[in-house]
Every structure is written in structure tokens, then in C-alpha cells.
Amino acid sequence: MRWLNYFRSSQRNTARTAKERLQVIIAHERQGAAGAPDYLPRLQREILEVVRRYAEVSERDVKVEVEREDGYEVLALSVALPEETTHALR
Amino acid sequence: MSKIIVVTSGKGGVGKTTTSAAVATGLAHRGHKTAVIDFDIGLRNLDLVMGCERRVVYDFVNVIRDEARLNQALIKDKRVDNLYILPASQTRDKDALTKEGVQAVLDELDQQGFEFVVCDSPAGIEHGAHMALYFADEAFVVTNPEVSSVRDSDRILGILQSRSKRAEEGLEPVREHLIVTRYEPTRVDRGDMLSVEDILDILAIPLLGVVPECKSVLQASNAGVPVVLDEVGRAGQAYKDIVGRYLGENIPQRFLQPEKKPLFKRLFG
Numbered sequence: 001m002r003w004l005n006y007f008r009s010s011q012r013n014t015a016r017t018a019k020e021r022l023q024v025i026i027a028h029e030r031q032g033a034a035g036a037p038d039y040l041p042r043l044q045r046e047i048l049e050v051v052r053r054y055a056e057v058s059e060r061d062v063k064v065e066v067e068r069e070d071g072y073e074v075l076a077l078s079v080a081l082p083e084e085t086t087h088a089l090r
Numbered sequence: 091m092s093k094i095i096v097v098t099s100g101k102g103g104v105g106k107t108t109t110s111a112a113v114a115t116g117l118a119h120r121g122h123k124t125a126v127i128d129f130d131i132g133l134r135n136l137d138l139v140m141g142c143e144r145r146v147v148y149d150f151v152n153v154i155r156d157e158a159r160l161n162q163a164l165i166k167d168k169r170v171d172n173l174y175i176l177p178a179s180q181t182r183d184k185d186a187l188t189k190e191g192v193q194a195v196l197d198e199l200d201q202q203g204f205e206f207v208v209c210d211s212p213a214g215i216e217h218g219a220h221m222a223l224y225f226a227d228e229a230f231v232v233t234n235p236e237v238s239s240v241r242d243s244d245r246i247l248g249i250l251q252s253r254s255k256r257a258e259e260g261l262e263p264v265r266e267h268l269i270v271t272r273y274e275p276t277r278v279d280r281g282d283m284l285s286v287e288d289i290l291d292i293l294a295i296p297l298l299g300v301v302p303e304c305k306s307v308l309q310a311s312n313a314g315v316p317v318v319l320d321e322v323g324r325a326g327q328a329y330k331d332i333v334g335r336y337l338g339e340n341i342p343q344r345f346l347q348p349e350k351k352p353l354f355k356r357l358f359g
Contacts, residue, residue, distance in 0.1 A: 013281035018237050019288045026244050026292060 040064050047077060055081050092204045094196060096226035096264075098250075100242030102213030104234045105271040108307055108317060109329070110210035111139045113230065115316035116333030118173035122205040125164065127195075128178035129222035130212035131186055137177045140167065141314025151179035154191030160198050169319065174204075187221045196225055215249060224255050228265045230298065234272050235284040240292055243268075247293065267298035269332060274303045276348040286346060299332035301325050302345040 044064045051057050061080040066073055097110040107128075114126035127150060128136035137143040142165045148158035153176075160176075167173035176195075179186065199207050211222035223229065229250050233243045250264045251257055257264070270286055277283040286300055301307075306323025310316065318333070320326035324345060331341045 015278065015281045015284050015288065018284050019292070022237055022240055022284075022292050026241060029241075029244070030248065 040066070047079070051079055051081075057081060092196070092200045092207050093228060094207045094209065094226050095228045095230060096209045096211055096223040097230045097232060098211040098219065098223055098246050099213070099232040099239065100215060100219075100246040101234075101239045104232050104239050105269075105301070105307075106213070106232050107136050107139050107210055108311065109230060109232050109269060109271065109301075110136060110208050111316040112318040112326075112329035113333060113336075114175075114206070114208040115140075115167070115170055115173060116318045116329055117206050117208070117337075118167070118170045119318070120333065120337065121172065123172045123203055124206040124208065125174045125176060125199050125204050126208040126210060127176040128210050129187070129218050130178050130210065131184060131218050132178070132180060132182050133212065134178040134180055136175065136210050137165075138314060139311050140175050140316060142167070142175055142177075143314070146177045149177045149179040150195070151181055151183075151186040153195055154186065154188065160195060160202075169315075184217055187218060189221070189224065192221050192225065215245060219246075220249070220253060223250055223264075224253070226250070226254060226264050227256075228267065230267050230269050231293070231295065232269050232271055233289060233293070235270060235274075235278070235286075235289060237284075240284065240289055243293055247295065266295040267336070268293060268295050269298050269301065271301040272303045273300045273345060275346060279348060297343070298335055299328055300343060300345050301328040301332075304328075 044059075044062055047064070048057065048059060048062050051062070057079060063076075063078045065076045067076065095113070097106050097113065099106050107130075110126055114124050118124040126136065126140070128134055129150075130136070131151065134146075134149070137146050145165050148163035150163065152158040153160050153163045163176055165175045165177065167175065196207060209222045209226065212218040223246075231243050231246060233239050247266060250266065254264050256262065268290070270289060273286070274283055278285045286297065290297055302324045304323050304325035306320050307317050307325045310320055310323075310326075317323065317326050318329040328345055331344060334341045
């Protein structure tokens with residue numbers, strides 16, 4: 001009874017949903033592929049090892065981030081040192 | 091230098107082998123000496139689609155391993171002049187393809203005066219797919235109007251832009267072309283299927299052509315005849331247009347609108 005379809009025009013537009021979902025996930029994946037080299041976790045671990053020779057820090061105190069702006073990349077490392085060690089190092 | 095075209099998609103089952111066979115046959119039909127290589131090691135299928143499965147003696151890996159000469163492995167098509175098929179091997183050793191080996195085969199094809207080499211990529215983003223796209227000058231990205239296919243095509247585009255020889259050596263980038271297959275304009279009109287415009291918005295590469303969903307594709311592969319040789323079917327015509335456009339002809343896009351059916355067929359068909 002295909003002619004019945006003519007009266008069922010108020011169906012949801014799933015193509016639009018598909019497009020919106022794709023735009024979100026692909027934007028996210030492109031950013032991921034461009035902004036996070038796969039050596040980052042290892043780099044983070046090794047930096048932590050070096051820092052630990054001098055101060056007591058936990059895994060959570062090291063942050064590694066890569067930002068990409070047109071043409072160049074910035075690798076930002078931040079290590080939060082505990083209070084007393086900060087004094088000692090000065 | 092021969093032009094190296096990779097037919098790729100990321101996702102499986104979207105029509106890479108059908109497209110490789112059709113494009114290679116179309117190019118040869120137009121008088122260009124063309125080779126089509128099956129890179130799907132272990133899952134050889136281009137030979138079936140091209141209808142030469144019973145003529146395979148040596149394969150791509152035999153040539154790379156110096157077990158056969160290229161001329162022994164190349165199968166000359168019986169229907170179309172200037173068309174040669176290099177079948178994949180059925181070995182399970184996925185690393186049988188080496189960069190040096192593939193390079194040597196492509197160099198020899200070039201010396202033999204091949205104008206076009208069409209590389210039929212396996213699905214996925216593993217070694218075989220990487221080897222198929224590595225040396226490419228041009229990429230035909232085959233996409234179905236469906237979310238997983240579009241997403242995988244985007245992944246493959248990323249790999250073309252970062253891991254191809256052209257990318258690694260900082261040469262002019264691989265030229266990318268979109269081929270949308272299994273397109274159904276009636277479903278697009280109903281809002282049930284992504285439109286070509288939607289896909290172009292997301293992937294942002296130039297459209298080479300749209301192949302409509304068509305019975306003739308399965309019939310052609312059943313018979314082992316590249317669908318482009320089917321003069322009647324819409325898919326065959328679409329591939330003919332695609333080859334023409336690729337060769338620089340100004341052919342307007344077709345198959346974007348629903349086929350006009352008689353009223354009777356529309357209501358009761």
C-alpha cells in the first residue's frame with residue numbers, strides 16, 4: 001500500500017539528524033588526529049619520572065597539552081610541585 | 091609518468107572494487123593503457139568482478155618476491171584493449187606487500203608505458219590500505235550516503251594528507267575526488283538519506299560523480315563484467331560520466347533527482 005505513504009509526510013527527517021551527528025563527531029576526530037600525537041602518554045610518564053627524582057609529585061600533577069595554531073604546534077607542560085619542594089628549589 | 095589512482099574508502103562494502111573495475115575499464119576503453127591492481131592481499135576479488143578469475147596464475151606478491159615476472163602475472167583483458175589486471179595473492183601473510191616491492195612494480199608499469207595505474211584498496215586502515223594509497227597521485231574516495239561510511243572516508247582523507255608519499259615528502263598533495271555510490275534520490279527527498287550536498291559539506295572535497303543504486307551493479311558482478319560496459323544501466327552510465335569528467339570533460343552531474351515514473355507506477359509500483 002505505497003500510496004498510503006503520501007499521507008504520512010510528517011515523518012522525522014533522519015538525514016538531518018545523521019548530518020548533525022556526523023558534523024560533531026568528525027570535527028572532534030579531526031581535532032584529535034591533529035592535536036594529540038600518540039607519544040604524549042609516554043612523554044608524560046617520562047617527565048614524571050624525571051621530576052620525581054627531585055620532588056614528590058603524582059601522575060595527576062603533570063599536564064601535557066598540545067595546541068595547534070596555523071602552521072605551528074605548542075607543547076605545553078605544567079607540573080604542579082608540592083609546597084615545601086617549591087621553597088627548597090628556590 | 092603513469093598516473094597512480096587509489097580507489098579507497100576506509101569502510102568495506104561501499105563499492106571500491108566495483109569502482110576500480112569500472113574506472114580502469116572506462117579509462118582503457120577510451121584508449122589509455124591502464125593497469126588495475128588488487129591490493130586486498132588474502133581476499134582477492136577484483137579478478138571475479140573483472141571476470142578473469144580462471145586466468146590467474148601468478149599474482150602481485152609473486153612479482154614482489156621475484157617468483158614471477160610482471161608480464162607473467164599481468165592478465166590482459168579479453169574485452170577491452172589496453173586493459174591489464176594484476177590480481178592480489180591469496181596468501182595470509184599481510185606484510186607481503188613492501189614499499190620497495192610496490193614501488194618496483196609501479197616503476198616497471200611506468201616503463202612499459204602504462205598511462206594509468208588504478209590501485210584497488212582493501213577496507214580498513216591497516217598495512218594493505220596504506221600501501222594502496224602510499225604512492226597515489228589521485229584518490230577516488232568512495233562513499234555511501236550513510237553515517238559510518240562518511241566518517242570512515244574522513245579518516246582515510248586524514249591518512250592521505252599525512253601518510254602518503256606525497257605528504258611525507260612535502261610534494262603537492264594527493265588530489266582527492268569524491269564518488270558517492272548507492273545513491274537513492276527518492277529517499278533523499280523523503281529525508282531518509284544524506285544528500286550529496288550534506289556529504290560534500292562534511293568531507294569538503296570535489297565531487298567526481300554520483301552512482302545511483304542500481305540492479306545492474308549486482309548483475310554485472312554476477313557475470314564478471316565491469317558495470318561500465320553495461321550501456322543501459324544507470325550505474326554504467328554514471329561510471330562512464332565519472333571517467334569522462336576525470337579526463338577533463340565538462341559533463342553535468344546526473345542521477346541527483348528521482349527518476350520520473352509514470353503516475354500508475356508511483357502509486358502502485
